[in-house]
Amino acid sequence: AKRSAGTDFVVYEPGMGDTTVSRKDTTAELAAAIRNGELTTVYQPLINVSTGRPIGAEALVRWQHPVDGMRPPDQFIALAEESGLITEIGKLVLNDACRQAARWVSEAPAVNDLLVTVNLSARQVGDDEIVDQVREALEASGLEPFRLVLEITETVLMHDRDAAAATLWQLKGLGVRIAIDDFGTGYSSLAYLRRFPIDMLKVAREFVDGLGRDAHDDVITRAIVELASTLGLLTVAEGIETTQQQEHVSALGCDLAQGYLFSRPIDAEAVRALVGEQDWP
Ligand code: C2E
Ligand code: CA
Ligand code: CA
Numbered sequence: 001a002k003r004s005a006g007t008d009f010v011v012y013e014p015g016m017g018d019t020t021v022s023r024k025d026t027t028a029e030l031a032a033a034i035r036n037g038e039l040t041t042v043y044q045p046l047i048n049v050s051t052g053r054p055i056g057a058e059a060l061v062r063w064q065h066p067v068d069g070m071r072p073p074d075q076f077i078a079l080a081e082e083s084g085l086i087t088e089i090g091k092l093v094l095n096d097a098c099r100q101a102a103r104w105v106s107e108a109p110a111v112n113d114l115l116v117t118v119n120l121s122a123r124q125v126g127d128d129e130i131v132d133q134v135r136e137a138l139e140a141s142g143l144e145p146f147r148l149v150l151e152i153t154e155t156v157l158m159h160d161r162d163a164a165a166a167t168l169w170q171l172k173g174l175g176v177r178i179a180i181d182d183f184g185t186g187y188s189s190l191a192y193l194r195r196f197p198i199d200m201l202k203v204a205r206e207f208v209d210g211l212g213r214d215a216h217d218d219v220i221t222r223a224i225v226e227l228a229s230t231l232g233l234l235t236v237a238e239g240i241e242t243t244q245q246q247e248h249v250s251a252l253g254c255d256l257a258q259g260y261l262f263s264r265p266i267d268a269e270a271v272r273a274l275v276g277e278q279d280w281p
Helices: 017-035 077-083 086-107 129-141 154-159 161-173 190-195 215-231 243-252 268-276
Strands: 039-048 054-065 069-071 115-119 148-153 177-183 200-203 234-237
Touching: 017 054, 017 077, 017 086, 039 086, 039 115, 039 268, 054 086, 054 268, 077 086, 086 115, 086 129, 086 148, 086 268, 115 177, 129 148, 129 161, 148 154, 148 161, 154 161, 154 177, 161 177, 190 215, 200 215, 215 234, 215 243
Parallel strands: 054 115, 115 148, 148 177, 177 200, 200 234
Antiparallel strands: 039 054, 054 069
């Protein structure tokens, strides 16, 4: 429903009115949730495929709603993007991720390649402020820049290519690393991988899913891993749920893996305990 100016009755516009208001309500609710500290960050461990050792994690935001319980990011990230609240949320996640990863490093000094990854959405990459946000998060936490990996999707790269390239090169200048998330699902071309300072490719769950069952998925995953190794990029296989998939990504030479087989997203303290365990090869 929509209140028309200068009148005290409600004009009901079928189809669009309801969503407009509920969207407005949810935006206000999300803004309040940020203020009230209802947004938290969980971490999904990243596993070194050849040793089986957890070497860090991907930061994933969660909204702990007081009435509805846990709200997954798919339910509010798009709204956060549209409303601009993503800037605030992004800052929270970035700061938490850097702070937590710095603690993991002090817990596990022997893990040279320890890292944390953080998702950046299109609006964040399009916003100049991101460079300052990242610099500040690194400074405040003392985390070494190369340990922070920023994940962006191919869609983000395509969105405004020149602006995205400029931002990514500035971020790269801080010493952080850049990953392409869900690689293979967007419209990327090999030219991107030269134009943008990319360090890591994350093979989309979509392809990992069919490994060992679907010949196409095998071929695509193999091609991505070979491309990455030729270009000197790290590869991560996402969404590993079965030992069969694990064996395949291992045989293909993927560097890192992530998925429910190893761990669901967990709290930062649990990651600290995992990476700090001494009995890894
Ligand atoms: P994503 O970046 O591709 O993150 C991976 C998603 O796959 C996560 O869902 C994770 O919990 C889920 N996942 C991990 N392993 C498995 C598995 O073995 N099987 C299956 N079926 N799923 C698995 P989540 O946490 O619900 O996040 C969904 C999406 O929301 C993320 O997809 C990302 O695009 C976005 N997102 C999450 N946190 C943030 C954030 O802090 N900032 C931004 N901009 N986006 C975020
Ligand atoms: Ca991601
Ligand atoms: Ca992904």
